Amino acid sequence: MSGRRNIHRNGVVPEFNFAMVGALGAGKSALTVKYITRRFIMEYDPDLEGTYTKHEDWDGQDFVVHLMDTCDKEDSDPSRYLRWADAFIIVYSITNRQTFEMARQYMDSISIYLKGQGRECPVALVGNKIDLERYRQVNKSEGSSLATEYDCVFYETTAAEEYDFVERVFHRVIQETHHDKYGHILQPVYIADDRATMWGTSQHPQLQQHHPQLQQHHPQFTHLQHRRPKSPKGLSDRKDEKNQQKKSLNKFFKIFN
């Protein structure tokens, strides 16, 4: 029986580079690792910066997401991620006002950088640790106003509970970035098995699954109405998923769930 499956219009699996930025302790590493492994890890080496890769099979569409868990030091040059990223996820902790003030500074410096480069790219502001509501120092409305000020996406989430809370944030950023890079909303493209093999899906076994849900309408993409210019790309030091996970595992001390 000949099944049907999708690949991207030009036969290439889309790849996105996301930079996780924010103050120490905001939860960048926890959110990164949660997205990559679906697990919440309690402790990280704050000096370790790493780029992690995840192969996504979301709603019948395949993507590769590269996530840089940044670690800014006083003398470090932010251009390493400013130039590389297709999108920025700025994280603060709702339990720590200082991290929110730092998030504001990041918003400012990223927007100044992008303006200077004549670029626009998606930015998401993320208030993390909502499982610690009783220690909240930053109101949701403050996060939302800051995001509105910079015309960016805003979410509150937690790395410590269901994976869905975190996935929602990343999927939204993927939608925005996809729109940026390819100039159209995510639309699954159907091709027959033999064409897919010809186009090289044997290198991507995940493409060989059948996705009946693709035949449904995707109302979640309809919010993407405006177009933005493409973002430049470029980073040589991408590592494969296994190496990245190995590296991230070196950081782990305690596993929460």
Ligand SMILES: Nc1nc2c(ncn2[C@@H]2O[C@H](COP(=O)(O)OP(=O)(O)OP(=O)(O)O)[C@@H](O)[C@H]2O)c(=O)[nH]1
């Ligand atoms: N309860 C709770 N704890 C969290 C959450 N996210 C992170 N943490 C904890 O907060 C601490 C700091 O999180 P990290 O992910 O290391 O923060 P970071 O932004 O990467 O900062 P550094 O690792 O210090 O560079 C760690 O002990 C995490 O386990 C969360 O959503 N809920």
